[in-house]
Amino acid sequence: MELQTVISLRDLTKKIGKKTIVDHLSFDIHQGEVFGFLGPNGAGKTTTIRMMVGLISISEGQVLIHGKNIRTDFKNAIANVGCIVENPEMYKYLTGYQNLKHMARMAKVDAGNQIDEKRISEVVDLVGLGKRIHDKVSKYSLGMRQRLGVAQALLHRPSILILDEPTNGLDPAGIRELRDQLRYLAKEEKMAVIVSSHLLSEMELMCDRVAIIAQGKLVQVQTVGQMIDSEQEQQSMSIEVNDVGEALTIIQRTCDANASQSAEVKNTIQFAATKEQVATVIEALVKQEIRVYRVNAQRKTLEDRFLEITGGGEIA
Numbered sequence: 001m002e003l004q005t006v007i008s009l010r011d012l013t014k015k016i017g018k019k020t021i022v023d024h025l026s027f028d029i030h031q032g033e034v035f036g037f038l039g040p041n042g043a044g045k046t047t048t049i050r051m052m053v054g055l056i057s058i059s060e061g062q063v064l065i066h067g068k069n070i071r072t073d074f075k076n077a078i079a080n081v082g083c084i085v086e087n088p089e090m091y092k093y094l095t096g097y098q099n100l101k102h103m104a105r106m107a108k109v110d111a112g113n114q115i116d117e118k119r120i121s122e123v124v125d126l127v128g129l130g131k132r133i134h135d136k137v138s139k140y141s142l143g144m145r146q147r148l149g150v151a152q153a154l155l156h157r158p159s160i161l162i163l164d165e166p167t168n169g170l171d172p173a174g175i176r177e178l179r180d181q182l183r184y185l186a187k188e189e190k191m192a193v194i195v196s197s198h199l200l201s202e203m204e205l206m207c208d209r210v211a212i213i214a215q216g217k218l219v220q221v222q223t224v225g226q227m228i229d230s231e232q233e234q235q236s237m238s239i240e241v242n243d244v245g246e247a248l249t250i251i252q253r254t255c256d257a258n259a260s261q262s263a264e265v266k267n268t269i270q271f272a273a274t275k276e277q278v279a280t281v282i283e284a285l286v287k288q289e290i291r292v293y294r295v296n297a298q299r300k301t302l303e304d305r306f307l308e309i310t311g312g313g314e315i316a
């Protein structure tokens, strides 16, 4: 499938005083994908997004949106973008619907892209606010406000949606709903959805591809599949058995000479293994009639991953 590029960053750089906050970022984002900016606090994610949507000036490099330069052709470039960078503006004493109507009236100045009642109903359907759209915003949960924010951002039919840390403050159910919704917009509406987060686990579930950013620099752009695969190469495992002594010998022989008995958890051995080695270990244990009660893979934290990718560099 031909992937249409909707945003290109070319050596995008932000300098404030002597400090380089965003350092020559270059990558393309495609139609129909959820693309994540992943990096620890202070990595430069928000600064990058602000430059992409023209909220702050660009020191060097460029941002092209559908080939239009955000710096020199702002109006035509930004027409393609819906974004929530800071808290979206909403009137709490108005209903969700009234807020959308107000936004639509404000946006009407942009001739040729009229926002009518039909479009308002469309965005309400898109974000699944249903009947609650006629409740006052003051009665909304954080997740519902987030949906209303997305609805506002979608009003002018953008092909690109940009959300800075969209899951901040949401509970697990809210995060899941938002994730499903963003995936829907990418897959069914063919939008490019750009999100940022400092949580690897969240990005894995939400995104198709992720740009890992550390200290303003691009560490790498990966598909989530690649991220998960590379984790599988180096999984840290723990296994609970009835006979630790015998099992330890088998595991040390089969895959990990450094396997050791856990000091904290009874009858548990810790070892490192690839996916295939885990299968081999379990087979060998069962053959020796050792009872296997529990096998756990310890997921790597973002820190671990950063240390791996950056070769042990400092974080943040």
Ligand SMILES: Nc1ncnc2c1ncn2[C@@H]1O[C@H](COP(=O)(O)OP(=O)(O)OP(=O)(O)O)[C@@H](O)[C@H]1O
Pocket: 016, 021, 039, 040, 041, 042, 043, 044, 045, 046, 047, 048, 198
């Ligand atoms: N106006 C400014 N003046 C000076 N330094 C700034 C300014 N804005 C941002 N910075 C610095 O730039 C760096 C990147 O900030 P930014 O907010 O882009 O990071 P972030 O990746 O969004 O972090 P977080 O996960 O905390 O939101 C930080 O070290 C921050 O202190």
Ligand SMILES: [Mg+2]
Pocket: 045, 046, 047, 164, 165
């Ligand atoms: Mg930020």
